[in-house]
Amino acid sequence: MNKLSLPIHNGTPRNLATVLLEFLGSMYLAVTLLIALAVASVIGTVLLQNQGYNEYRVRFGDFWFEVFRTLGLYDVYTTGWFLFILGFLVVSTSVCLYRNAPHMLRDMRNYRINAHEKSLRAFHHKSEYLTTRTLPDVQDRLVSFLHDKGYRFRLKQDGDRVLIAAMKGASNRMGYIFTHAAIVIICLGGLIDGNVGLKWKVNTGQVKILHEDMRVDQVPAASRLAPGDSLSFRGNRTIPEGATVNAVLLDIQDGYVLQDLPFAIEVKDFRIEYYPTGQPKSFESDLVIHDDALPQPMERTIAVNHPLLYRGYAIYQASFGDGGSQLDIKAWPLLRHDEPKTLHGEVFGQQELGSAAGPLTVELNDFRMFNINPEEPGAKKKFRNWGPSFNFKLRNVAGEANEYTNYMLPVEREGRLYFMSGVRKSLEDDFRYLRIPADKNNSITRFMTLNQLLRDPVYIQNLVRESAKQTFAHVDASNADMQAKLESSLTTMLGDFARGGLDAIISHVPAGLSQEQMASARSTLVSALRNIVAQVYLEVLRREGVDVSQGVQDAADRQFFEDAFDALSVLPNYASPFYLQLENFKHIEATGLQITRSPGKTLVYTGCVLLILGIFIMFYIRHTRMWFNLRSEPDQTWVLMAAAGNRNSIDFDQAFESLQQEVAHRISTPSQA
Secondary structure, three states, rough: OOEEEEEEEHEEEEEHHHHHHHHHHHHHHHHHHHHHHHHHHHHHHOOOOOHHHHHHHHHHHHHHHHHHHHHHHHHHHHHHHHHHHHHHHHHHHHHHHHHHHHHHHHHHOOOOOOHHHHHHOOOOOEEEEEOEEEEEHHHHHHHHHHHOOEEEEEEEOOEEEEEEEEOOOOHHHHHHHHHHHHHHHHHHHHHHHHHHHHHHHHHHOOOOEEEEOOOOOOOOOOOHHHOOOOOOEEEEEEOOOOOOEEEEEEEOOOOEEEEEEEEEEEEEEEEEOOOOOOOOOEEEEEEEEEEEOOOOOOEEEEEEOOOOOEOEEEEEEEEEEEEEEEEEEEEEOOOOOOOOEHHHHEEEEEEEOOOOOOOOEEEEEEEEEOOEEEEEOOOOOOOOEOOOOOOOOOOOOOOOEEEEEEEEOEEEEOOEEEEEEEEEOOOOOOEEEEEEEOOOOOOOOHHHHHHHHHOOOOHHHHHHHHHHHHHOOHHHHHHHHHHHHHHHHHHHHHHHHHHHHHHHHHOOOOOOOHOOOOHHHHHHHHHHHHHHHHHHHHHHHHOOOOOOEEEEEEHHHHHHHHHHHHHHHHHHHHHEEEEEEEEEEOOEEEEEEEEOOOOOHHHHHHHHHHHHHHHHHHHHHOOEEEEEEEEEEEOOEEEEEEEEEOOHHHHHHHHHHHHHHHHHHHHHOOOOO
């Protein structure tokens, strides 16, 4: 059977293997692959990698999120297509080296001593000389000249003809070999650190990605990796002070797997320093490494940019967070008359809280000692520490939850102090803040007392009856039914306000009125409501011991009412039957460690050194060849000089002109005495 062959130039057949080698080793293919890698690297640099899928969904929307996820842009450097390009580039560049390196190495040792006079005359850089010196004398002078210029040379004598073949800078060829070898080595390092083996196990179902939170001891074996199961990884773990871990979490796609370590890491102490503004200045961790291979535990301190290197693993100080701080919380009822409740919990834990709509679950997610926020909305340069805060979710029996961030201390906004509580339905939403005014004692008590009185049915009934009685004090008693209707209207108004806020009151304005009539009706309803709420506020002040016989005289107390009325008006939109106030806490800090294993980095560093060396050699070492063809003639010697450089540039033109002049001086006819 004939071998498969393909015709090329002049009809010379080539087999398929030869064609394939030429394709794989072509410069066009290598350049195409390098451009593809460059584009992918730009994407990986511009688009923040390895973040949670929810963050990407919020940022790009559902459609583009799915497009980018399908393309693997959230983890570009470990996607199958990126690793395939790397592998293909390794093959292509290796073929280039296989085809060209032997020829280059031979060429470095080949002085081309068999060059003919005819071929030397065809050179662009050439020159001819006639001298009365003898051929041996000229030969010695040219050899001395080549020695002085750093050329290595070979001589060949053929009768009355002598050929001197010289060469300098042959190591320039090594620049090509080094740069191509560097690309191969760097790509191999990238393939190793790309963890192709782990991706293969995930894609074939040998490793199961987890999507739900669970304790480390509950992680199934199918989602655990032994120390030798993955060549390289980059994992994270938040460790509270005093805790010890022997595994890290590896983020993969939209989930994670657990990577076991061959040693255990104990966090002995965590320290953080702050600027006067409250921003973190520096943080470091005191670690203890427990390993059966050690005679005793090893203690080290790590800080940002100062990792611990141990057994091929690098342990970085990456972040810090909460380690399960203990919180004392008071739950103020907002939508009904009731006593506040006390909760004692810890971050990452849950608490049950009963409500009229059924039990609620309080999921404590985070606690922050410092919160650096703009002094005022929209401020870009002035920041202030808002003090401690805690983040939680309030989940109902249907599984629906809102996220809240409550600040422990009142925050100054527009010159007044408020207790701030942010609420949002989902991650893509911005926090909307409820502002509850603080009283003169920087307390939330006055507002909560006012809110409770508004929801006390007995007190409201008495207040409405007294208000209606005063209204009809000078009216004939036969209008008692009008008084009853007024009482009913006021009671309904206050009930609607308590349940639906100011929007519920305005909704009572009848439709079909002109804009002017509607504005007047709204103003009348809001004015009547304010008068009733103002009477409740006066009762709150009386209970505090404030003299209100002449009305509210203090400007701060009057302003408090305005702010309190605004807060009460939007309270139903807060979407929570409770306001959780942080009363006390025990802060437990945790260090955020990033543990990496990247055996391919040694190859990458080696490749980078070779790449720099190769580029330096190619750019700064010129490969130059020179030939001198000597022929003895009667009473004189004829010399043909030819030279070639690997780069035909203006610089070589000038260099050859200088060489011509020096050769002419060396072999010129001696002056007559």
